[in-house]
Amino acid sequence: MIKDWIEQLKKNRAAGAVxxxxxxxxxxxxxxxxxxxxxxxxxxxxxxxxxxxxxxxxTRCEGCIASHASAARQAGVTEAELADALGTAMALNAGAAYVYSVRAFEAFQQFEAK
Structure with missing residues (x-):
């Protein structure tokens, strides 16, 4: 197990109350x-x-993952549906990395060494 997400959600809610x-x-x-x-x-x-x-x-939000994994389970989301949604997130995040890599390369080029 990577993390105890049930405990994460409990801790987030307790910290949120404070x-x-x-x-x-x-x-x-x-x-x-x-x-x-x-x-x-x-x-x-x-x-x-x-x-x-x-x-x-x-967005790499572990508190959000814990909260929405619980809510997704309660809403009846299946593992197959979740796998598809997470696959889309992975593909998009790779796409965002590409787009921002192109921007970073362009910025680097604009700061041509003088």
Whole structure:
């Protein structure tokens, strides 16, 4: 096992509760953002959680992975669906690395040694 994700989620929630006491308005806004992020109802919970996990992977957010893996399981996401979503995240992240590599190369060229 790489990590105990169930324990990670518990620790994140406990730490979040401590932070909420220190900054209640910020946390209220964060909770509202998460609660209302599907305001028009066009996506079902399974699709939202698949997207959330793919984004969590590309942003390297372990807390997000723990939270959305739990929510995906509760929403009925299958391993096959998750594998497809994560495959898309992997392909996109490689594409982003390509795009930013081209930009870095261009920037390097613009700073031609004088």
């Amino acid at each position: 932070f909420a006491k220190a900054s209640p308005k910020l946390m209220e806004g964060f909770v509202a953002l998460n609660t209302n992020q599907n305001g028009n109802g066009a996506l079902d919970a399974r699709t939202r959680e698949l997207i959330a996990l793919a984004v969590a992977v590309t």
